[in-house]
Amino acid sequence: MGGPLAALLFVVLLLVSGCGGMLYLMQIGSASSAIEEARAAGAPEHAPYEYYFAQAHLEQARRDAAEAEYQDAIRNAQIAERYGVKARDMARRHLREAGR
Secondary structure, rough: OOOOHHHHHHHHHHHHOOOOOHHHHHHHHHHHEEEEHHHHHHHHOOOOOHHHHHHHHHHHHHHHHHOHHHHHHHHHHHHHHHHHHHHHHHHHHHHHHHOO
């Protein structure tokens, strides 16, 4: 068994077993990567609202995790990832349009 079904089962097992810390670590890594990609694409200049919103949620996720509030940490990391990706995409689109 592999692929998406195996990944889904893994996540379900983590949720059932109460491994919030493990889920947080997976989510914070994704969020951090998305924000770094956004920074590299020029998001602080071309998509500042989305970029700094993502950063603020990433920092809040880390504070939540430090207090063992893993559900809040995961939720904030998910928001950070979503806005990091949005900032990256907006910055890339801006650069493409400026290059025309």
